[in-house]
Amino acid sequence: MTTLLERARRGECLAGVGIIDMHGHLGRVEFCIPDLSPATLVAAMDRVGIESIVVSHVRCLFSRPGLGNEAVLDAMRAFPGRILGYVVLLPTSEEAVREEMERGVANGFVGLKLHNANGIQYDEPKYEPALAIANERRMPVLFHTWGRDEEFEQFRVLAAKFPDASLLLAHSGAANEAEYVKIAQEFENIYLDVCFSTGPRGLVERLVEGAGVDKVVWGSDAIFLSITQQVGKVLAARLPEEDKIRVLSANARRILGRIRK
Amino acid sequence: MTVPLFDVQTGFGGLPTGKAESVALDELLDEMAHLSIDRSLARIVPDEQERDVPADNAALFEACDAHDALVPCPVVVPNTAYDLAPEEDQVADAVAHGAGAASLRPGKDGWVLRDWACGRLFRALEERRLPVFCLERDFTLEQVGDLAGKYPELPIILAGLAYRSQRMILPLMETFRNVHAATGSRFAVHAGIEQLVQRAGAGRVLFGTGFPESEAGMAVTQLMYADLSDEDKVKIGSGNFERLMEAIAR
Numbered sequence: 001m002t003t004l005l006e007r008a009r010r011g012e013c014l015a016g017v018g019i020i021d022m023h024g025h026l027g028r029v030e031f032c033i034p035d036l037s038p039a040t041l042v043a044a045m046d047r048v049g050i051e052s053i054v055v056s057h058v059r060c061l062f063s064r065p066g067l068g069n070e071a072v073l074d075a076m077r078a079f080p081g082r083i084l085g086y087v088v089l090l091p092t093s094e095e096a097v098r099e100e101m102e103r104g105v106a107n108g109f110v111g112l113k114l115h116n117a118n119g120i121q122y123d124e125p126k127y128e129p130a131l132a133i134a135n136e137r138r139m140p141v142l143f144h145t146w147g148r149d150e151e152f153e154q155f156r157v158l159a160a161k162f163p164d165a166s167l168l169l170a171h172s173g174a175a176n177e178a179e180y181v182k183i184a185q186e187f188e189n190i191y192l193d194v195c196f197s198t199g200p201r202g203l204v205e206r207l208v209e210g211a212g213v214d215k216v217v218w219g220s221d222a223i224f225l226s227i228t229q230q231v232g233k234v235l236a237a238r239l240p241e242e243d244k245i246r247v248l249s250a251n252a253r254r255i256l257g258r259i260r261k
Numbered sequence: 262m263t264v265p266l267f268d269v270q271t272g273f274g275g276l277p278t279g280k281a282e283s284v285a286l287d288e289l290l291d292e293m294a295h296l297s298i299d300r301s302l303a304r305i306v307p308d309e310q311e312r313d314v315p316a317d318n319a320a321l322f323e324a325c326d327a328h329d330a331l332v333p334c335p336v337v338v339p340n341t342a343y344d345l346a347p348e349e350d351q352v353a354d355a356v357a358h359g360a361g362a363a364s365l366r367p368g369k370d371g372w373v374l375r376d377w378a379c380g381r382l383f384r385a386l387e388e389r390r391l392p393v394f395c396l397e398r399d400f401t402l403e404q405v406g407d408l409a410g411k412y413p414e415l416p417i418i419l420a421g422l423a424y425r426s427q428r429m430i431l432p433l434m435e436t437f438r439n440v441h442a443a444t445g446s447r448f449a450v451h452a453g454i455e456q457l458v459q460r461a462g463a464g465r466v467l468f469g470t471g472f473p474e475s476e477a478g479m480a481v482t483q484l485m486y487a488d489l490s491d492e493d494k495v496k497i498g499s500g501n502f503e504r505l506m507e508a509i510a511r
Contacts (some may be wrong), residue, residue, distance in 0.1 A: 005478070009297055010263050011485035011494075031425040034456035044452070047486045197424055197449040199476040225424060225449040229483035236296060236478020 004244055014049030017245060020252035021045075021227065023142060023170055023219020024055035026071055033223050038075040042082050044227050046130070049091065052082055052250075054256075056113035056142070058224065060088035067158075072127065073107050084256075086113035091126030105133060110259055111140040114234045122154045132154050135162035137260045142219075146217035147175030150184055159187040166255045168217060169179055169195045172201045181210030190254065194247070195219040199233045213243045217251045243250045262491050264484070266298045267499035268477070269362070269394070270420040270469025272306035274320060274332075277473075286324050286475045290432050292472055296481050299499065302361045303331045307474060314338055314370065315345070322358040323479070332361040334394050337386070338370045344448070348382040352389055362392040362418055362504045363511045366399050374404050389510045392416035392441075399474065402429045409437035409477040416441060416505050420469050424449040427456070434461035441501070445480045446471030454487045454497070463493035467502050 006012060016040065054074055057068025060227060065088040072085040087104030089097055089112075101112065112134050114122055122143060134141050141162075145151050158169055172180040172192035184190050184207075192207050192215055207216050220230035234247050273289040276282075284307070293301060303325060304315040318335040325333040335358070337351045345351065355363050363386060372378050386393055395405060398421050409417055420443035422430060427450050434440050435455065442448075442457055442465065448458070457466050468476035468484055484494060 005296075008478075008485060032427040032431075033451050034427065035452040040452060043484070043488065047488065048482070197447045198471070198474065199479050201473055201476050203476075219404050219447075223451040226451045226453060226483055228486035229449050229479045232479035232482030233476045233487075235482055236476060238295075 002111070004235050004241060008232070013047060015051075016050050017049060018249040018253065019048070019050045019231070019249045020249055020256070021050055021053040021220045021222065022140070022168060022217045022252050022255070023193050024053040024227075025058050025224045026055050026075055027058035027068055029058050029061070029224065034049050036117055036223065038079060038083060042079050043222055044222070045082065048231055049227060050227065050231070052084055053220070053222065053227070054084040054086055054110060054140075056086035056088045060094065060113050060115040061117050065089050069100070069104060069109075072109075076108060085109040086111045086160045087130070088113050088115075091120060091124045091131060094126050094129050097126055098133070101120060105137065110256060111142065113142045115144040116151070117144060122151070123157060123222040131158065131162050131165065135165040138166070138258045139256050140166040140168055145169045145171055145174070147173075147177070147179065149176075152179050155183060155190065156186070159190050163189055165189060166191060166258075168219075170219060170221075171196050173200070173207055177203070177206065181207065184211035184215045190215070191251070192216050193219040194233060195221040195225065195230055197221075197225055199230070204233050204237045208239060208243060213246050214251055215217065216259070217255070218248045263297065264491070264498040265297070265492045266468055266481070267359070267502050268293070268298050268301040268470050268472070269418060269467045269502050270443050271301045271472040271477070272304035273324070274305040275307040276310040277307050278309050288473060290330070291326065292477055296385070296477055298470075298477070298481075300330050300332060302334045302502070304334045304336075304364055308366070308369070321398060327360065331505040333358055334362045334364050335360055336370070337382060339372050339382045341372060341378055349385045352382075352385040354392060356389055356391060356509060356511050358448065360391065361502070361509075362394045364394045366396075368399055374408065383408070383415065387412045387415040390414060390416065390508050392418050392505050392509075394418045396421035397423060402426065402433055405440065406433055407439065409433070409440050411440055413437075415439060416508075418443055418467060421446045421471065422448045424453070429452060431456070431460050434465060438465075441465045441467050441505070443467045443469035444483060444497075445469035446475050448480075449472065452488070454483065455489060457494055458487060458489060463489070463496045464501055466497045468498045
């Protein structure tokens with residue numbers, strides 16, 4: 001039987017594996033991303049054989065997130081089923097947060113993405129209406145993380161408070177690797193997302209071994225990073241084929257499949 | 262198709278910070294077999310804890326002599342304090358051992374990029390057309406541009422490129438024909454290889470992985486799934502570096 005790695009080594013499209021990317025982005029940032037178009041992203045997905053990507057706009061990092069949600073909605077409409085959306089927002093007021101999340105849900109967004117590089121902590125009370133909606137609808141919530149102690153303290157509170165939401169910790173293992181494993185073992189609704197620019201050798205295998213294969217999901221961070229590069233860490237991992245398929249596809253499918261419409 | 266791969270950014274033998282065991286040569290050979298990488302330009306890495314250049318180079322040459330798939334990339338250092346072999350001898354020794362490039366680490370090895378410090382070394386390298394391997398970690402891109410302009414016949418391999426550096430890598434490559442960009446490590450630029458090829462040509466992009474620090478498989482899929490012709494993938498995968506090696510004055 002030809003393995004996924006053998007097929008990837010030949011550049012073969014892996015359509016049929018049902019790969020889902022749980023961490024994508026659209027939009028411009030301060031450094032050069034050579035092509036910002038959703039069409040180019042989808043073309044790259046087609047070459048690899050990636051079925052869908054869940055994207056948030058990079059305005060999760062900075063101002064006017066509503067503009068970002070509009071751009072993501074346009075991409076969702078242009079590529080239905082291929083590009084799915086996370087709502088991004090800033091906690092200006094509980095009412096505004098609730099409205100933006102409700103608008104996103106009504107427009108077919110499948111989850112929420114929060115980023116703390118803006119200096120706002122995840123336990124900011126004004127975020128709660130959006131988290132409550134995600135919990136009620138059993139949606140995924142993707143958090144940017146970098147292994148900081150206060151982040152894990154916040155996730156312990158949020159995972160207990162919103163037990164029906166799937167909390168995805170981006171960049172798992174970027175630092176404080178053992179703590180990611182520990183928190184994923186502690187909470188049924190916490191998942192580890194493996195996107196990370198350098199991809200330290202053996203990290204995917206260690207997260208799978210520590211947290212369990214059903215708790216690890218693949219995300220690329222594309223177009224912030226390269227989707228064709230990030231997929232390699234799973235395809236080339238020293239894991240059984242069925243584990244690679246769980247990380248690349250089945251776990252994401254289960255997380256998205258439990259969303260209440 | 263299966264593109265032949267020559268990894269220009271890899272190695273073994275160094276002691277990772279916080280670890281008690283060095284990266285074994287067998288780990289590199291096993292990874293190459295795992296990913297069907299045909300040949301590698303090897304250094305002693307990780308090098309953060311490595312401090313004895315002549316001993317490291319000797320260990321590198323010994324390993325490469327024993328394995329045809331490995332081509333050495335020894336470190337060269339200006340002999341400004343007369344504690345090392347003369348620059349011409351270091352370069353001749355590297356070439357005699359079949360080196361495919363020489364690694365430069367000015368900050369780590371305590372020298373600066375000024376003619377009074379390293380002019381003899383660069384002239385010796387340029388005379389032999391022995392490519393120099395430069396990690397972005399150790400050089401500013403302004404310094405690389407200065408070197409490329411001053412020594413136009415010296416091939417420069419720029420590796421360990423950050424995904425945030427594309428804005429400066431492109432003009433560097435467009436301006437200086439002797440600058441080559443290697444993939445691998447943090448070169449995680451969306452559509453980045455394609456843009457390098459479009460702006461600088463397929464002849465100056467080299468395949469690298471960043472092993473053992475990085476997952477080598479990422480660079481493999483980045484190339485194999487790039488929006489490029491098979492011909493360009495072969496050039497990047499191995500052809501370009503083989504061409505640079507053939508041009509070395511041995």
